[in-house]
Amino acid sequence: MDFDVIIIGAGPGGIFSAYELTRLDPKLKVAVFEAGHPLAKRSCPIDGDRIKSCIHCSSCSIMSGFGGAGAFSDGKYNITNDFGGTLYEYIGKARALELMRYVDDINMKYGGRGTKLYTTAGSKFKKLCIQNDLHLLDASVRHLGTDINYVVLENLYEELKEKALFFFDTPVESVAVMEGGYRIHTKDASYTCEKCVISVGRSGSKWMEAVCRDLKIPTRSNRVDIGVRVELPAEVFSHLTDELYESKIVYCTRQYGDRVRTFCMNPKGAVVNENTGGIVTVNGHSYEDPAKQTGNTNFALLVAKHFSEPFKDSNGYGESIARLSNMLGGGVIVQRFGDLIRGRRSNPVRIEEAFITPTLKATPGDLSLVLPKRILDGIIEMIYALDKIAPGTANDDTLLYGVEVKFYNMEVQVDERLQSCYQGLYIIGDGSGITHSLSHASASGIHVARNIVIN
Numbered sequence: 001m002d003f004d005v006i007i008i009g010a011g012p013g014g015i016f017s018a019y020e021l022t023r024l025d026p027k028l029k030v031a032v033f034e035a036g037h038p039l040a041k042r043s044c045p046i047d048g049d050r051i052k053s054c055i056h057c058s059s060c061s062i063m064s065g066f067g068g069a070g071a072f073s074d075g076k077y078n079i080t081n082d083f084g085g086t087l088y089e090y091i092g093k094a095r096a097l098e099l100m101r102y103v104d105d106i107n108m109k110y111g112g113r114g115t116k117l118y119t120t121a122g123s124k125f126k127k128l129c130i131q132n133d134l135h136l137l138d139a140s141v142r143h144l145g146t147d148i149n150y151v152v153l154e155n156l157y158e159e160l161k162e163k164a165l166f167f168f169d170t171p172v173e174s175v176a177v178m179e180g181g182y183r184i185h186t187k188d189a190s191y192t193c194e195k196c197v198i199s200v201g202r203s204g205s206k207w208m209e210a211v212c213r214d215l216k217i218p219t220r221s222n223r224v225d226i227g228v229r230v231e232l233p234a235e236v237f238s239h240l241t242d243e244l245y246e247s248k249i250v251y252c253t254r255q256y257g258d259r260v261r262t263f264c265m266n267p268k269g270a271v272v273n274e275n276t277g278g279i280v281t282v283n284g285h286s287y288e289d290p291a292k293q294t295g296n297t298n299f300a301l302l303v304a305k306h307f308s309e310p311f312k313d314s315n316g317y318g319e320s321i322a323r324l325s326n327m328l329g330g331g332v333i334v335q336r337f338g339d340l341i342r343g344r345r346s347n348p349v350r351i352e353e354a355f356i357t358p359t360l361k362a363t364p365g366d367l368s369l370v371l372p373k374r375i376l377d378g379i380i381e382m383i384y385a386l387d388k389i390a391p392g393t394a395n396d397d398t399l400l401y402g403v404e405v406k407f408y409n410m411e412v413q414v415d416e417r418l419q420s421c422y423q424g425l426y427i428i429g430d431g432s433g434i435t436h437s438l439s440h441a442s443a444s445g446i447h448v449a450r451n452i453v454i455n
């Protein structure tokens with residue numbers, strides 16, 4: 001065999017697998033194949049000036065490369081079983097939490113020391129939420145911030161490059177089962193290994209589907225989350241964000257009984273474009289460095305859509321809605337809450353005259369022409385519910401950017417070791433459909449490494 005272990009994908013899942021494998025057994029021959037660039041070469045060409053929209057690079061620097069989709073993220077590591085994935089269903093709640101804490105220790109060791117760990121434990125907001133028909137989920141969140149997250153990744157790479165062999169700009173095209181192991185094929189070569197860890201994240205979801213189809217690995221799917229990103233003056237949420245940083249709050253709508261939840265809260269942050277295969281959606285960032293902070297806080301309000309038979313393409317549904325906003329607005333649409341509830345589009349003058357300065361240049365428009373009624377009604381209901389615990393949320397000038405879509409990979413059938421129906425073939429991280437977050441994906445990498453080495 002060329003290698004003891006081949007890891008496909010150098011996102012958090014792949015990185016933490018490589019870290020733990022080489023730590024536990026320095027003699028192991030480990031190779032990591034990554035479709036994208038090394039961290040230092042990752043750069044999106046969209047500068048908002050010369051290049052305004054996606055030019056479809058052969059490898060998207062936002063989603064691919066060392067650090068995976070999380071490299072330029074806000075670096076929020078949520079230590080919880082309440083959201084971020086269902087890893088605990090496979091490995092147990094206590095173990096999942098232990099691994100997430102272990103990942104946090106590693107992040108601290110490699111440059112994260114000094115960053116803040118927030119927690120909902122004992123928070124007075126739990127009671128306030130319940131009194132207003134809202135539900136605050138339990139979590140501790142380490143906020144590295146986009147800047148420190150990058151430093152941690154740089155340091156981890158410095159350490160790992162001496163211990164594992166990295167093949168960048170080398171997408172794996174296929175995986176074949178052979179006697180006693182696996183053979184992976186790239187464009188120019190093929191390599192063999194005894195054990196193979198697949199950690200290809202969201203960007204590798206279509207490829208993962210093909211691998212499962214070819215190898216007849218069972219899968220199941222059917223969820224997509226659709227909503228908007230809310231931006232308001234930081235003061236409106238400061239009592240919550242100062243204490244908790246990120247609060248995950250769930251609301252069950254009276255009209256339809258749908259669940260709407262807050263997601264990815266960025267105090268004093270900025271709203272940003274996200275590009276998924278050429279479709280522009282919205283996301284948010286924030287920085288630890290006060291010099292980079294803004295006067296606004298942003299967070300997503302998302303409604304989960306689960307489909308039943310015969311419809312199977314939940315991600316296609318989400319993509320179509322995002323495409324509609326791109327068709328009307330040329331990208332992301334922004335609308336004042338006051339305009340939305342009065343049934344009129346926002347225009348440049350209304351946005352200009354608002355008492356809030358948008359942090360993302362988006363096209364003023366009408367989100368009611370984009371989002372399905374049921375989803376939009378749920379979002380409006382939740383904004384009024386949030387207004388009770390954070391007065392000002394339902395102000396006319398609150399900005400809504402659309403659309404925000406969270407795509408989910410189909411769930412691959414694996415056992416408690418995260419091993420597929422093939423012995424020695426492990427599927428982890430967001431590519432497995434089991435995790436949807438930095439901490440869960442990283443923890444799945446540690447879990448699999450320990451299973452491989454300790455057996």
Ligand SMILES: Cc1cc2nc3c(=O)[nH]c(=O)nc-3n(C[C@H](O)[C@H](O)[C@H](O)COP(=O)(O)OP(=O)(O)OC[C@H]3O[C@@H](n4cnc5c(N)ncnc54)[C@H](O)[C@@H]3O)c2cc1C
Binds near residue numbers: 429436
């Ligand atoms: C803008 C943004 C902000 C985010 N912010 C947060 C946050 O604050 N907190 C949080 O918990 N989560 C956040 N997330 C989600 C988080 O980044 C992911 O959950 C996490 O990165 C998943 O890790 P992973 O290793 O499973 O996959 P990924 O990070 O997606 O990594 C997979 C890697 O595999 C590579 N790959 C794919 N196919 C192949 C192939 N065939 N051959 C070789 N390599 C391949 C890809 O290039 C990629 O680098 C954010 C995501 C985005 C896009």
